[in-house]
Amino acid sequence: MHAGEQHGSGANDLWVVLIPLSAFALLAWGLTAYSLPWTFALPWAPSLGIELAFHIDGLSAQMLALITGIGVLVFTYACGYLAGKPRRGRVYFVLPLFMLAMMGAVSADDVILLFLFWEMTSITSFLLVGFNHEDPHARASARQALLITMGGGLAMLGGLLLLAQMAGVYTLSGIIAAAPGFMDDPRLHLAITLVLLGAFTKSAQFPFHFWLPNAMSAPTPVSAYLHSATMVKLGIYLMLRLDPAFNDLLFWEVLLVGTGAITALWASVLALRERDLKRILARSTVAALGTLTLLVGLPSPGAGLAAVAFLFAHAVYKAPLFMVAGNIDHATGTRIIDKVTGLRRYMPWSAAAALLAGLSMAGLPLAFGFVSKDLMSIAKSEADLLALLSWTLVLVNATAVAVAAVAAVRVFWGRVETPIGPVREVPWTMLAPPLFIALLGIEFEIVPHLADPLLIAAAGVVSPDLRSVEISASYDLSTLFSALGLTAGIGILLYIAWDRLHDRLHRIHWLDRYGPEATYDFLLHGLARLAAWHTRALQHGRLSGYLRLTLAALIAITVFAAWQGEGRLTVDGYWPDHAWAWLVACSVMLAGALSTLFLQDRLALLMASGLVGYGAALLFLFAGAPDLAFTQFMVETILVVVAAAVLPRFGADPYRAEGTRWGDLALAVAAGLGVIALLLHLQGFPVDSTLPEWFAGQALPAAQGHNVVNVIIVDFRALDTLGEIAVVAFSLLAALPLLRRDKGARDHAERAGNPP
């Protein structure tokens, strides 16, 4: 929307808020009336042991509270943001679906059910990100987000199925309970890697982080809800959920801490390269997600609590910041931080909300009070590594401070330069939600114990050994304030140097050329190129090429089978009775086959191929199968005659040999040699002789005939013979119209003359 263009508050659409509101009320009522955990299960696909199993414990309840609570505010905000836009009905339809999918994902116990809801969040987010579908960038990023998260989700499914296989149950709770039993399973590392692929892609961890900033082309309420508060936390949720099972596993720790640290640092650096306010916020969200992954990976129980607390805190300060960015966009038509300064005069309420949220973002290290003491105590033994981690955290948090300053101070309190146009404050539906959440966040930051009951319930799931007493004991103020000071100091320095750092970083072009995103693009295009090449090179539509490939594959597979087979090539040849006849028959066939290579006239080709058939018939005749020989003679004759009658109607002969084709020659020789080898090979084995013996034995007593062949044809297989004769007769009848050329040609002319 452009500057000054206002579409009212969208209060007419506010009924949609009832959906998250009623869910939130239901949850609140449930939490007060019934104690956690709640479980229930219904049979679903019993043949596989899959059921509709839900298990809601402290962790799930915390996520549910976030999803529904923030949902209320985001839905309200969306009414104002989308007021007057066409197709907003689609958002109002998909957003609740997304919310349901999220609620299902965090309360599912069955792994299949979890996957189902997990993918549903990906698909609904695809539809939401692609909302502005006139914009090709929005479409591309919607697809990118979907491909990456859905691919990760499928990998996760593989991992979960493996875990279920090892544990023997399909529920998460069952897998966690059975985990100590399969710690030595060789497939464990593979399963964990696969599950983490799902979590990492969903939570935008390095090297899959790039989809999140790109997804910022989504409408702002969607970004605030999906890309900061809820969906991207799903991966973190899954890691938290599985943490009790794999907490002691070094593989799990290293993977989580390593990926988390790299993600956090990398995203912080990249945040400095952006000038779009929303993308800056997205980068800092990635950094926060990295920090969360790192925290989950740390083995201390305090880390679990810190992760849960941070997860909650991040949602309550990042969502309002996104909303404020949306307000700026809505009011001025741009989100580039160089173009908007001093907006506080025009948008005082947005400025207030931004300031509150920014304060709570900068005060973030408070949440780390929980973990700091643990870190210090472990640090004595593994000082170097953890010192590195601590510095990483300080740097990441400092960037967070700088980002908060940019979002809250720079755009609102900077020098007033020439305004872009008449800028007015946004309607109340877009102001109340960020203000409300930001106030909540401040309260939570200053008095962290307010949210204690929920946090402790959630942390208790992650670290079952944790007692509430330990929580307050581990909260250490003195180390906290020193950390806070350091972070704030570096953060302010970063803020002051923002423009210079930005210029410096922006000039490093290889970041764009070789990053994971470039790899993604390269692979995507590579795939398309590969597919196009295949179509050109192999699926060209020429039958001769297909035959070539088929023959080559045949030879390859047969050779493979022969090579694998146990038998050796044993030649146990014998000299047949009528050797001269065999030779003649084979020469006829060979002559026919070779002539097809050199002849160009169609009729001559037909004759040559008929020669092959006659040769075969001759062979049958002397190999003791006269019935077969007669059939062969008959079929071959009819074929040649009928084909010869039809062929001249096709007009000029388009067939031309393309010179010597050495590849075809090689293929033909290989196929021929292969068949010879196979036959020689088979010759060495005794063939089942039940039938010949039976026919020979029964010919005289049962059929009163001395000639076994005759008896077979007219007696034992009389019906077969009758059938064969009938088939030949029928095919002749069918060929009759073809042979009556003149009539056919006249018919054709008639049809051409009078089109239907």
Place this chain on the structure above:
Amino acid sequence: MTFDPMHLIPVAPELFLLTAACAILVIDLFLKDEQREATYILAQIALIGTASLALLVGGGERQVVFSGSVIRDGMTDLLKASICVIAFGAFLYAKEYLKDRNLFKGEFYTLGMFAVIGMLIMVSAGDFLTVYLGLELLSLSLYALVAFDRESGRGSEAAMKYFVLGAIASGMLLYGISMIYGATGSISFAGIAEAIANDAVNNTIMVFGTVFVVIGLAFKFGAVPFHMWAPDVYDGAPTAVTMIIASAPKIAAVAMAIRILGEGLGGINADWQGMLVILAVLSMALGNVVAIAQSNIKRMLAYSTISHVGFIFLGLLAGSQSGYASAMFYAITYALTALGAFGIIILLSRKGFEADRLDDFRGLNQRSPWFAAMMLLLMFSMAGVPPTVGFFAKLFVLEAAIRVDLTWLAIVAVFFSVIGAFYYLRIVKLMYFDKPADSAPLQAGMDTQIALSVNGLAMLALGIYPAGLMAWCVAAVA
């Protein structure tokens, strides 16, 4: 062999359909062009009758009749009924397409019915001879159907390619059968299994025989590297025929594979498992990757079929009861999905216009939100997106592979299905995010519209409640 009339009961569906097809063939001769509708209605009644008969004579103990050539068991009941239902849908969708193109002739339906008889025979075959007869009846009917539009050069070319390559495949299959017969002295699957169990076979001949039989099977399935006919035939044939080729024969092929590989050669599972693994990986890889480059939706669906065949092989090669059940589930639901997808293509086509380019799907949501939603469900199901049935089909197959410790193969399959999602979603993107290039309203009779809606919604319904069909499949192979 003594003849017992009771032996005819298990083959009653085939006999009924054969009689009906012959009768309809003759009746059709006496109909005028404007009465052609009668042929269609009779054919549909024949299919419904066959399906009902299959279920009526079905149930209960496994019956083996005609000296072991014909089997009737849970598998035949389920698969015969599904084949008839799919063919019913194909005939229904095809009607208006054929009318618009002057192809509404009795031959389409009689050839189609003969193809169905071939499939039914393949399903109930108890020996190699019967299975081959069924296969050839199916194949020959299909070759003729592909060239059904005699004015179309592309159709004739496709039919020629199909025929030549199909004949080679049949030759391979027969060659393999003869070797297996030589090694075991039997052509009935039970007899072969017994010979293998008694260790009374010549291993080398057996291995070669199996290799050739598997190659023949791979051809008929359209598995890589024996897939070359598929894209050209799918593209060249009239869409109504492509719809038949792409759907029901896959069910029959699975039945054939289960009978041959499971019931006959189950004892030498290790010998054919490796081959099937290679074929499955190649099919999933090539099918999914190459589909991306297609701008023609019929060709795209051909490659998609190839990749789905890879998944079906995944279930088959597990060689376990659950593997066969999952392959069967996959084939049935895939046939239903393919039927619906081609139904939508036919819905978008009209007189003088073939909606066979991907671009024809642009902005379908604005032209008809309801059928765009149906296509969305069908594409999601093909891509394996939950909660559509395609997801469960993939899940059951992967599960079967993991159960026999082929985890790496399951992961490969997952990887390629991610790539696969790419091109199915491209259609979704075109329908929902692009502007329509063509604003002509969709024309379709009420029957087609209802059938397509049922077909699309079935993707969702079977996905939400997969237990029923799955239990049936499990019972069928037990």
